Amino acid sequence: MTQITPAPRPEDLRELIASQMHLEGPLLPILHAIQESYGHVPQSAVPLIADALNIGKAEVHGVISFYHDFRDAPAGRHVVKICRAEACQAVGGTAVAEHALQRLGVEWHGTTANGAVTIEPVYCLGLCACAPAAMVDGRVVGRVDAARMDELLSEAGA
Ligand code: FES
Structure with missing residues (x-):
């Protein structure tokens, strides 16, 4: 059963993002880490990821929608x-x-x-x-x- 958790706090998202920044090509690991924690990648994470990686929000959105494993809204039970x-x-x-x-x-x-x-x-x-x-x-x-x-x-x- 997929776990649904409350809306993530920005400080928690920043911490998750920071924990993956040492990796080469950290965008996918960051998205996986966030989805694993919250069951989806919330809209509020997109600007934080874009800032951390110094890339555009559109690029982050593009990757989320390209990979079928990522979802931008909580899943059902x-x-x-x-x-x-x-x-x-x-x-x-x-x-x-x-x-x-x-x-x-x-x-x-x-x-x-x-x-x-x-x-x-x-x-x-x-x-x-x-x-x-x-x-x-x-x-x-x-x-x-x-x-x-x-x-x-x-x-x-x-
Ligand atoms: S094509 Fe459907 S399981 Fe391989």
Whole structure:
């Protein structure tokens, strides 16, 4: 289950940023450290990171949105990832994904209104032999058709 913590304080964010500054190319480690602590990278962290690294805020935003692992808002209580890579798409993964999004009434990266489930795309879970594949809170699930997806979403409270 994904942990949701209160809004981070600027001094705590600065401390986390400072703890990664010794690394070469510290931007990704900083983003990982913040997401690990807070479950997402809050908007308020962006100017602090930009200042610390002497880069533009747009650059920080660009990296956050480029990497699918980072989120800019807290996740729901459960995170369901659906594989969108080729092997899964070839055997019905696209239909499963569309079914899930439609059932939940959200777009990719969206969270259901009750806060139960956040849905994320993922690009190969290493489970191609059992495609279509999904992952629920870090647990991989193979051969997911629409009915199995419904079960997984129901179990997650969506
Ligand atoms: S392509 Fe989906 S698990 Fe590999």
